[in-house]
Amino acid sequence: MNQPPSAHGADSEVGTLQTVMLHRPGNELKRLTPRNNDRLLFDGIPWVARAQDEHDAFAQALRDRGVEVLYLTELITETLESEAARNHAITTALAGLHLGDTMRGYLARFLRDASPAALTGYLTAGIRNDEVRGGFGLVTSLLASDDFLIDPLPNLLFTRDSSVWVRDRVAVTSLAMPARRRETQLTELIYTEHPRFRGTRKIHGWHHEHVEGGDVLLLAPGVIAVGVGERTTPAGVERLARQVFHAGLAHTVLAVPIAQERATMHLDTVCTMVDVDKIVMYPNVADSLQAHAVTTRDGSAGEGDLVLEVAPAEPFLVAAAKAMEIDTLHQIDTGLDPVTAEREQWDDGNNTLALAPRVAVAYERNLETNARLEEAGIEVVRIAGSELGSGRGGPRCMSCPVTRAPLPVG
């Protein structure tokens, strides 16, 4: 629990995974109804107990490979043991302008009296108007009984998006969709106050331009690809580039435009690294994916003064190989007909989590993509995801690597 902060970090997508942060789905998923699931970014109403079983099997598959699994809610509860952290968490959770002073005052007192574990429950599963026993007034009368006073956070399941480690720093991200904004208040709290992470140096933050972790791929030490689309904005990738250059964490950032639609909400929905020089990629975009290489001349200036050099767009695989200083970044040609490819991409076939070079976790349902991965020499660790997948995320987005071993040299 008290490892020094320098023990954490990752500089690639494929170095042996040592520690990962997951979120076991909980009561926040029980809040989903056919009336709110779109706003809460779920495509269906998951069977929660089965989702938990699937998630437990995912966590076990990681432990079986020697990975230490940290659970987000346990980290939050441990963080909330501190009075200062508790006050901070309560103030930020109640900052919404929909509450009014009467209800805000009541909830602040109610939450302050809650145990750390109970408070974690309220912060993650939310509080509905008809669940409160006080604070009655204009706001409670006019809101519907099933309106949320504190929103549930069903997308906590996707720990990839709310923070991302770049070398020994953690970027607390800035999430674009209103339903997810509060997630980063929790990750920031963990990385600031939890004894295990205290002293960790941070970049970015929820008050900065939008960047989501699902868009950030550590292609190789020093080379970061960032998808720009529905979630990460052009200004977001510029901000991230300035920070990583200023801190000496990378020499090249590849800005990769992706279609602004749900099926391709993050770069990791269309491609993920499975080896030091192999990437599995959705064939329907493989030929059209482009990248602008962003570099800087001189790292000594202040972050805002850095002059960024932005290269003209090139095919993504070409720009990536150049930046990575390898001959070829091999695309695993999933070779699928366009319809199967589209179906398996939708079901997160391209969203794999590498446990080490050439070992990747994938949903079992994507039969053809997995078969092609194996033909290419990748060991596929299959997990069930019929319920987990209803939130539109796969093994990569359900995991935030906290520590990966550096890649072997040569």
Ligand SMILES: NC(=[NH2+])NCCC[C@H](N)C(=O)O
């Ligand atoms: N990195 C990812 N692909 N994350 C998937 C996130 C899915 C989530 N329901 C959302 O819409 O935000």
